Amino acid sequence: MTLTRRHMLVGGAALLSALPVRAERILPATGPRVVVVGGGWGGLTAAKYIRLLDPGIEVVLIERRTQFHSCPVSNWVIGHLRTIDDITHAYDALAKRHGVRLLHAEVEAVDVDAGAVVTSDGVVAGDRLVLSPGVAFDYAGIAGWDAAAATRFPAAWSPGPETAVLRAQLAEIPDGGRVALSIPPSPYRCPPGPYERISLIAAYLKQHRPGATITVLDANQKIVSKGKIFKAAWDELYPGIIDYRPDSPLVQVDAATGTLSTDFDDVTADVANVIPPQRTPALLRDAGLVPDGATWAPVDPYGFTSTLAPHVHIIGDATDQTTVGKVPKSGFIANSMGKVAARAAVAALSGREAPPPSLINTCYSLVSQDEGASVGAVYSYDPETKRLQVRPGSSGVSSQRSAAVALQAWDWARAIWQDMLG
Amino acid sequence: MCLPGSAVAADHAGDGARLAAPCAGCHGTAGRPPADSVMPGLAGRDAAELTGLLEAYRSGERASEEMGRIARGYNDAEIAALSAWFAAQSPRSEP
Incomplete structure (x- = not known):
């Protein structure tokens, strides 16, 4: 070699x-x-x-890295639906089947x-x-961010060890305990991802930790993606569990007390997940x-x-x-x-x-352990604006959550992993 | 690159591989999904059958929110190119 x-x-x-x-x-x-x-x-x-x-x-x-961890569906690991091994794959086939020279x-x-x-x-x-x-994570605007904060408040927004840490932290929450989660201003990686994570944490708390709640500090004015679907699921499936606060950017943390602060509020929690601004x-x-x-x-x-x-x-x-x-x-x-x-x-x-580009997006999100929703569109190139443009009629969100979409979501992940790695 | 959009589309409508590439994100590379997937395989299927399916998704005659959205993203020439390309792929299974 x-x-x-x-x-x-x-x-x-x-x-x-x-x-x-x-x-x-x-x-x-x-x-x-x-x-x-x-x-x-x-x-x-x-x-x-x-x-x-x-x-x-x-x-x-x-x-x-010498192993691939999947960012999509990593919330399934945090919510205890799958394990980290289920979303971990080897890079070998790229070299063996396709002759790509891998340099770690x-x-x-x-x-x-x-x-x-x-x-x-x-x-x-x-x-x-x-x-x-x-993406890189940008903690510069968060006062009090230090090594202790990085340990106590894992982002788990790149999959791998932090995914497992957050999953384990969740399992340690006492009955009646509190989770806090902060969402950065858009754009960030995976627009519906924070809301899927909130849903799966709420589902876990509902099932395993009676009386426990999750407080969400969202820097955005409203839910960034699939808003109607998530809102309906939260109201109907997790009443009293999710305290969602829009327009609440995180400005300060205190690792010693487990506190996340906005300009107006301090939220002290057993587990806090800080999803930082990105660039x-x-x-x-x-x-x-x-x-x-x-x-x-x-x-x-x-x-x-x-x-x-x-x-x-x-x-x-x-x-x-x-x-x-x-x-x-x-x-x-x-x-x-x-x-x-x-x-x-x-x-x-x-x-x-x-030739000109042709792209598709389909994003699946779970709203509970067995129901989900999707969003997607087809894109082509507009030579006038030199931007990608949604093909008319091709953009949309699921009209309601369904078990069928949850089933598709996992097989989507399996198929696209194969398309990248197999 | 200075051609108007319609001329660009017409020029390249026959390029099935280019149009089909993003479909692999759900259906697997060249339309061959992993074993036991709920995502149907597309490789090696009859072109007329695939065209009929895409047209039915596009019109809403066949129900699927995901495939309905996607099918509405392609014109007749592009659907024909996609169908022909998948029909020409070997249906052998992926690992």
């Missing part, structure tokens, strides 16, 4: 192997190559579909002009970059792909190319919706974006013009 060869190159200096070897080029290309940064929903899809479209193009996928390393910088990615293992260069870095990770800002003062990375959604570096593709939650069009920051959309970027990258490498 190339990694082994690299370790031989640095010789027996074991101490050095822990340090970044910035200048050293690793994984030399043998032909046209795309380097994909990020093994989440966008990056995985882009990597697999580039190989499906043109097996003559080499793909290197850089991801720090930390990405330290992106050199846009050189088409190179600086990693903890060395520098990987390619003819084309696809960046799918996800494009600093990696892209440092690479010059986010304008000064902006929160997200602007792209032209025709091929999901950066408006600041048109030869670089950016996909997934990191993209700026004001430049993409009215698409949600969802896993399904990241998967669709990955396919559009794959087609655009392959076309660019062969000197052809890419």
Whole structure:
């Protein structure tokens, strides 16, 4: 393996192997190559579909984690409907079945002009970059945020260890106890996600912790997605359990007492889940792909190319919706974006013009342990505005919650995991 | 890229793979879902059957809020291209 060869190159200096070897080029290309940064929903899809479209193009996928945890349906784990193992998958098939070269390393910088990615293992260069870095959490506006707060108030908004921590915290709540949950201002990853989480926590409390309640501090004016469905479910299924407070941005926390504060209220709870404000990770800002003062990375959604570096593709939650069009920051959309970027990258490498994008979104949410609702739309490109546009008549939300949608939701996850990883 | 929207759509309506790619988000890569899925497989099915289904979802004659929304997102030429592409895929199962 190339990694082994690299370790031989640095010789027996074991101490050095822990340090970044910035200048050293690793994984030399043998032909046209795309380097994909990020093994989440966008990056995985882009990597697999580039190989499906043109097996003559080499793909290197850089991801720090050695196992995939699914962000969609991770609320099912927090609500004790599934375990973390149920949403954890190996990356192996991408290499074995599709010949994607996986590099599990930390990405330290992106050199846009050189088409190179600086990693903890060395520098990987390619003819084309696809960046799918996800979101960064921004705690700067929350007074009192410190290491103790980070431990006590896990976001669990990127799946993995924190998902398991929040699940375990929930199991420790006493009868009559209190959960608090704060929702950041939109846009954030997964618009209906906080409300699904509230529903499943309420369902758990109702079933297992008599008298326990959940207080929600929502920075937004109202429920961001599927509002009517969630409201009806909360009123009918969890009366007296959910205390929902709109227009209540979190401004301060106190880890010692377990208190979340708005400008007007203090809520002290046994378990508090702070879902923080989100933005494009600093990696892209440092690479010059986010304008000064902006929160997200602007792209032209025709091929999901950066408006600041048109030869670089950016996909997934990191993209700026004001430049993409009215698409949600969802896993399904990241998967669709990955396919559009794959087609655009392959076309660019062969000197052809890419075909216009065609995307779908469908987001399933549970409102209880056995009922759910969906929202979705079909999108195409409007050359006039250079934005994605909803195809007329294709956008909508479930008229009511149903058991059928809850059943579809899990099989949707299984299918899209296979589409990314299988 | 400077073509008006309708001309772009007409130019590429025959590109079934491009239109079909996002369908894999529920139906599996190339319309082959995992074993025992409630999501139906699409690969290798008769093109006329698939067109009939999409038209029935689009008109509301066949009930599904999810597929109704999605089917309304495509015109006749695009439905024909989608159906032809899925019909041409091998129905072998995915792992």
